[in-house]
Each structure stands twice: as structure tokens, then as C-alpha cells.
Amino acid sequence: MIRLNWTDEQKNRIIELSKQGLSSPKVAQQMFDEYGINFSRRTVARFIATGHTSSHYKGKPKPRVKDVKRGxxxxxxxxxxxxxxxxxxxxxxxxxxxxxxxxxxxxxxxxxxxxxxxxxxxxxxxxxxxxxxxxxxxxxxxxKVDNDIKRAVEILTRDIKPLKVKHSLDSSRKRNLVIPITDNHWGITHLSDVQDKLSELLDIIKQGYGTIVIEMIGDMLHSDKINSTETVSGTILEDVDMPKAIDEAMQFTEAIVVTALQNANTVMIKSVGGNHDFDISYMFMIWIKERFKQAQVDVNNRYRTAYLLGHVLISIQHGNVNKKNPAQILANECRHLWGIATTTEIHSGHLHFDKTEDQNGVVFRQFSTLKPSDDWETMNGFVGSNKLMYALEYNDDRLKVEHFI
Incomplete structure (x- = not known):
């Protein structure tokens, strides 16, 4: 093997081949193919490592790395x-x-x-x-807190001056109406999806009632955040336009509350949060309370609440917690109301399908949802349940009429 004085061209070519990922033997072979000169594999390896070709070079080899994009x-x-x-x-x-x-x-x-x-x-x-x-x-x-949040704040605070609704008391209104609203998931649901059902519900309200109770049973809004779409526990969801969702939820709610105030002696609005919107629904209820001063609005951050309608005791809870023995919990937490009531019911949602069950005299009503199936439900085949709204007519002591809308 002859000793070589490598030219700058040859040195640059060796560096170029090394950067392409070729091993020292392959670089030596490629140099032989291109220049017809037998480059020693060992010398090539030494040059790549140290920048020197002489075997007499005694300096410590300098580690060299290729500039690569790091993950x-x-x-x-x-x-x-x-x-x-x-x-x-x-x-x-x-x-x-x-x-x-x-x-x-x-x-x-x-x-x-x-x-x-x-x-x-x-x-x-x-x-x-x-x-x-x-x-x-x-x-x-x-x-960043950006324009979407500013939009949402503007929506929630605009025209928050109390809305005055003209209505008159009518002693002939004997029955009461309960309107359970659960799992609307505004953002997935849009006003265009529910116009017919809303119109039918308003026609029922216009029949006139002594007391109308609007139950907000959770997950009215699909996301608990504005700038990202996720539940209160941080589960990431498919993206929705939350400012638009809030706006449509407000329009939907205002149509029901205004019509109720016009056609009932008393309007009560009860609420609990859901597993999607527990925090933001609290803020939404504050808007409802400030907007509709003529209604009796219950703003709370509880997982369940209860009220007495005549002699009918009704508890509402979203349905994602307190699943083991809710009747016993209700009896313990509301002893006085439990003693007065002749009928006891527990209203919930969460599972998106309709179910009614009588357990030792306590009637459990699990309500469906009117929302369209989202991508997750479609993927898992949860598409068979009826898309319903409800209106329940009670006399003083029990349910008389159930409207499926």
C-alpha cells in the first residue's frame, strides 16, 4: 500500500461520504471506485475521527457528531x-x-x-x-387567552340587564310542569338540530301551569373550557366552537324561560353540574339568575339538589356520581322533605338513553339526550338511543302526563 498525500478534494469527499452515513470500509471502497487509489480503511477511519491521516498523530481523538434534527x-x-x-x-x-x-x-x-x-x-x-x-x-x-375567550366573555356579559317579562297570575292553573334539560352538549348540538323540538315544547308550556320547574341536569355545554375542548377532568374532546355553543345555549334557554314566565304563576330553575361542564355551567347559571330576576333560580356547585313540588319530592343529579344508593342518600340529606312527600323521584341523565325504574317506591327517571351522535359515539356504535326532550305534568301528589318530544 502506498503512502498518500491526500488532496483537499479527497479529504472533503471522505467527509461528505461519512456524513451520508457510510461506514469506513464503504468510504474506502467508494474512494477507490472514484479515484482508483487504495485508501486504507484504518486511515479513513482515523481521518473521520481526528481530522488527521498520519498514524503518528498522538492527539486525543475528538468526538464528532453529525448535525441531525433531534426529536x-x-x-x-x-x-x-x-x-x-x-x-x-x-x-x-x-x-x-x-x-x-x-x-x-x-x-x-x-x-x-x-x-x-x-x-x-x-x-x-x-x-x-x-x-x-x-x-x-x-x-x-x-x-394564550385570545379572542375566543374575549368573545365568550362578551357573550356571557352582553345585555345582562334583567329581562322583564309580562305575565299574570291565573288561579285556574292547577297542574305543574317539569322540564328536564340534560346532556344537550351545545357545541355538538346546534339550534338547527332542535328547532322543531323546541317549538313543540313551547306549545306545551303555553297551555299554562301553576308552577314550571326547569331542571338543568348537567352537560348543557360540551366543553368545560373555551380555548380548548375538554371535560372538567381534562379529557380531550373533539374540537367545537365554544363561543358559538354558549351563544346558542343562551338563545335556547331564553326561549324556554321567557315562555315559561309568560305562562306560569311561578318559574323555578334548578341546576347541577355535569362531568363535561361542571365549572362553566356554574357561570352559565349566574347569567341565568341575573337575566331572569322574575324566576326563582338556584345557583349552586353541588352534585345533587332536591325540591318539593306540591307533595312530590324530586332530586336531580347528573348521574355520573352517587350511583350506589341515591335514594338512601336523598332520605338522609332531605329528611324533612322526605317526610312531607307522598311521591319521590330522582331525575338524571349522563348515559344518553331513556330509562324509568321504580325501586321500593322511589321512581328513577333517566332521560335521553337530543344531541346528534358525535364521532366517539359513532365509532363505538352508541347510536341506537332515541333523541328526546321531555315535559312532565304533575298534580299535587304524582305524575299525570309525560310528554315525549
Whole structure:
């Protein structure tokens, strides 16, 4: 084997082949094919590692790495934040620039804010650039409060002055009407989906009643957040337009409450939160209370509540908790009302299908939903239940008429 004085062209070619991922033997073979010269595999390996061709070079081999795009690990947290970990090249000044760090992790600074950041520094040799500064960077970010939230706030606060509805008392109205509203999931459901059912419900209300009770039994809104679509526990859902959902929920509710105030001596609105919208439904009920001062509005953050309608005791709960023995819990929590009542009922939703069951004299009414099937329900085949609304007519001591709408 002859000793070679490698030209700059040959050295550059060896570096180029090495960057393409070829091993030292393959680089040596490729150089022989191109130049007709037998390049020693060992010498080629030494040159790639040290930058020198001589076997007499005594310096410590310098580790060389190829500049490659490094992966990023993304973790979505339950509180709505996102944690990103990546290795990236930046300067000390760039590491202090929030916008640069966000872009390094693939986040648009216009859409995200940094909650916390940690950048660990070290140096490493690069084939292309020599000694480079690297950072192991870990950040936690949250979506910015943007126009969607501003829109939602505007919707919830616009025209919040009390709405005055003209109505008169009528002693001939003897029966009472209960309107259970559960699992509407506004955002999946739209006004165009329920116009006919709403019109039929309003016609029933217009018959006139002594007391109308509107039961808000949870999951009126599909998401508990505005800027992302997820439940109160952080389960990620398919995206919906929450400002529009809130607006349509308000229109739907106002149509029912106004018509009820016009056609009943007393209007009561009872509520509990659902597993989708427990927090945001509380805020929604505050809007209802401020908007409809003529109604008796119960704003609470409880999982269940109860009321007496004549001698009928009715408890409402969404249905996702207190499933073991709700009748016994009702008897313990509402001892006085339990003693007065001649009929006891528990109203719930959550499971999206209709079911009525009498358990030792306590009637359990589980109501269906009027919402269209979403992607998750369609995927799992949960598409067979009836899409219903309800209106229940009671006299002083029991149910008399059940309207399926």
C-alpha cells in the first residue's frame, strides 16, 4: 500500500461520504471506485475521527457528531398545559428569549405562553460547525387567552340587564310542569338540530301551569373550557366552537324561560353540574339568575339538589356520581322533605338513553339526550338511543302526563 498525500478534494469527499452515513470500509471502497487509489480503511477511519491521516498523530481523538434534527417529546397535562422536551442548538442569549424558545419547540408565540422553562447547557463537536452550544430544553406552555375567550366573555356579559317579562297570575292553573334539560352538549348540538323540538315544547308550556320547574341536569355545554375542548377532568374532546355553543345555549334557554314566565304563576330553575361542564355551567347559571330576576333560580356547585313540588319530592343529579344508593342518600340529606312527600323521584341523565325504574317506591327517571351522535359515539356504535326532550305534568301528589318530544 502506498503512502498518500491526500488532496483537499479527497479529504472533503471522505467527509461528505461519512456524513451520508457510510461506514469506513464503504468510504474506502467508494474512494477507490472514484479515484482508483487504495485508501486504507484504518486511515479513513482515523481521518473521520481526528481530522488527521498520519498514524503518528498522538492527539486525543475528538468526538464528532453529525448535525441531525433531534426529536421532541410532547406531554399534554390534565390542567390544559403542554410540556415539551427537546435538544436544540441556541446561544445563551437565545435561551433567555421566550419567543425563540417557543419556536425551538415548535410553538407559535402568538398562540402560547410559557408557564415554566429549564435549559441545560453543554458543548459538543459538530462535523459541519465544529464546537456548538446545545441545550436540553424543557418547557411547559399554556394557550394564550385570545379572542375566543374575549368573545365568550362578551357573550356571557352582553345585555345582562334583567329581562322583564309580562305575565299574570291565573288561579285556574292547577297542574305543574317539569322540564328536564340534560346532556344537550351545545357545541355538538346546534339550534338547527332542535328547532322543531323546541317549538313543540313551547306549545306545551303555553297551555299554562301553576308552577314550571326547569331542571338543568348537567352537560348543557360540551366543553368545560373555551380555548380548548375538554371535560372538567381534562379529557380531550373533539374540537367545537365554544363561543358559538354558549351563544346558542343562551338563545335556547331564553326561549324556554321567557315562555315559561309568560305562562306560569311561578318559574323555578334548578341546576347541577355535569362531568363535561361542571365549572362553566356554574357561570352559565349566574347569567341565568341575573337575566331572569322574575324566576326563582338556584345557583349552586353541588352534585345533587332536591325540591318539593306540591307533595312530590324530586332530586336531580347528573348521574355520573352517587350511583350506589341515591335514594338512601336523598332520605338522609332531605329528611324533612322526605317526610312531607307522598311521591319521590330522582331525575338524571349522563348515559344518553331513556330509562324509568321504580325501586321500593322511589321512581328513577333517566332521560335521553337530543344531541346528534358525535364521532366517539359513532365509532363505538352508541347510536341506537332515541333523541328526546321531555315535559312532565304533575298534580299535587304524582305524575299525570309525560310528554315525549
Amino acid at each position: 421532541t417529546e410532547i406531554v399534554i397535562n390534565k390542567d390544559g398545559s403542554t410540556t415539551s422536551s427537546t435538544t436544540t442548538q441556541m446561544t445563551a442569549e437565545q435561551a433567555k428569549d421566550p419567543e425563540f424558545v417557543l419556536r425551538a419547540h415548535g410553538f407559535n408565540p402568538d398562540d402560547w405562553d410559557i408557564v415554566s422553562a429549564r435549559n441545560n447547557f453543554w458543548q459538543q463537536n459538530s462535523v459541519e460547525n465544529g464546537l456548538i452550544d446545545l441545550y436540553q430544553s424543557k418547557i411547559t406552555v399554556k394557550p
